[in-house]
Amino acid sequence: MEIVLQNNLILIRTDFNTLNQAWVRSFLTKHAKNMLFLPKAVLVFQNQSYIDSRKNFLERLSSYYAKKHDLSEHFFKKSLLKLTDKPIKVELISMQDIQDVSVEVYARDKYTVDISLYYPNDWVMSFLKGQFGIYIKESTDSSITLDVSDSRSKTTLERVLNKRNVLHYEIEYSYDSDFLRRLYGGFSIFDCDEHEGGNIEKMMRFYNVLECPVGASLETLKKSYRKLVRVYHPDRIFHKSPNMLDHYTQKFQLLQEAYSALKIVS
Template identity: 25%
Template sequence: MKVELLQQYVQINISRYSEFLPRAISFAMRHFSRSYRLSSSILILDDGERLKKDYFLNWAYHIGLQRESREESASFEEILAHSYLPIRIKIIDETGVLEQIKISLKVIKLGQVALILDHPNLLARRYLLSIFKNFLLSYNSKELFLNAESEDFWEVLLGLISQKIIHNVVLNFDYESFKACARGGFENSGFKEYYLTKDEITLRNSLKTLSCNLNDDWETIKNRYIELAREYHPDRVYGQDIAIVESYTEKFRDIQAAYENLKRQLEVRH
């Protein structure tokens, strides 16, 4: 953001994604009787309201600019000396430049992670907040602290990775930090499984139930299902202790469910 003294205006250049822009527009439209909203600018033409214009420029300079940047701005004394001129708030799109934001993942503790931006960016932060609003614990200008206990969280994260360009901001995910999380002692806690989608987790669990692996063909899976179904069929323990019957019944149901899941996911036709 910067303030310029032009021949016909005092011009305030503000990025469309600046936190200051909505406040500046609201102030201009509410307090000046001759303010006009155009597609990419706001014009304040009140020649007879210089005190209000002085106040607005003072507010813009000392509150708005100190939060962002005063680079290339005119001095405050020069600005006030020319406050008789119309004020133009110019909204800058900055779509010609793609800003690169690197996002890394850090495990705070089991079930809680932080997404860390390598530098503050309002648009990137707003976008991430909207995506992870259901998992948000807290945030600051560069970090989002998130509840990662739910499988849904990792579904959302995986979906986000495929959407890298948001307006003029490129979100680059630091995959090395994701790998480091898995190497940091979380393998045994099931943390790595969070990188899988729900269907992938179901597939792996179903194969595990049938004592199969990802490389087995359908015929092998089917034969293994038949073997286990015979072995754990409740009829084999009919009349025995109720606990044994219930154990076989539960195991048999798990085997059947795993087989049906695999048929569905592997799109087997009969």
Template identity: 55%
Template structure:
């Protein structure tokens, strides 16, 4: 294990064995809402309500690090505690052979989706929770039941399923032929007689989806969501922590601008 204190984060480079220690998993399990999952790492942002847990985690981390490098940990702990507000990046020291994880998707109806794993995998499930938590109705250590009754929730589910690489896990999504038809049955009776109008409607729906707003949302709602998302996806937010994600954030930022310009009403 190596720990580097940078100006903008605490960088921990370690093996998968340390990632699976009880004190590490407990810390990460409580911070799922403030985590960014990367192909080889997780980025944990500060949560003020979990400050005491963060301090306990840094204490455990310092003790573990001191034992493996044979030095007194107290001075190093004081140094880490000075990085009170900075994110913690936990990165694998080597890329393991990708391990395939099968995730089954089942739509009870257009409003409810079951996500299940054949066997417990806290990393994959924590990723799902981090993306879908506000929509999760209930869950176990191998499953989540998600409410996707509005367009915003469906858009969030689609984005979640687009990511297939978590740490060294390669996710394989499995679903039957009825999954999509159940999930999008609202569109079954849509008439495409007027193709021009249909194309225009589809494009507008896509813009609303990008802005994470329901179709027909008010101008105030669009503006509020636009401002919130552009702060989250501004390229400057990621350029130092994860430069390889820069193109993704830049593309997302451009899509947000395009969608807002298309839907806003200029008085």
């Protein structure tokens, strides 16, 4: 384990064994709503409601770290607690192989969505529960029932379903062919041919690329597309690194692909 104290961040580099210790998992689970899951890392933001929990975690962390590295626990704890109000980033330094986690997404109707894991996974469930928060009607160790009766909840659903990486897990969502029809039945674009699960996933990703809600009108898609291509057109990049140019080129091509596909069904 390595801890780096920065002005605006507490960076903890560790392995998965430490991450799975009860006191670490307890802290991260409690702060799931204030946590950003990243590939190989989690970022925990401050929440005043849990300030005591945060202090207790940092005290436990300082004791654990000081013993492992033969440091003065008192001195290190004092330094660590000065940053109580700063984000905490936990970064994995030794990665296991990426593991796929299968998740089924089922729309009962346009108001209710069930999300189920084929096999329980605490980290993925913590991620999902933290993301959906107030929209959760019921939950178990491996399933969540969501209230998606308003546009904001649907926007949250679309955003979350476009996120795949949680630590060393990669989420694979599956849908039945009537998913979009049941969930967005009010939109005429879904009164056409049914979409298979893979195509549903692709369409939802295309809407996300264009930064539009699923079912957006052609005019809305066109407006967003024109705005984004002005930003990401490769000709607008000057004196940038090759990596940045490649990023803009790929984004520009993806925008074109997304708009070409969605304007046909809109």
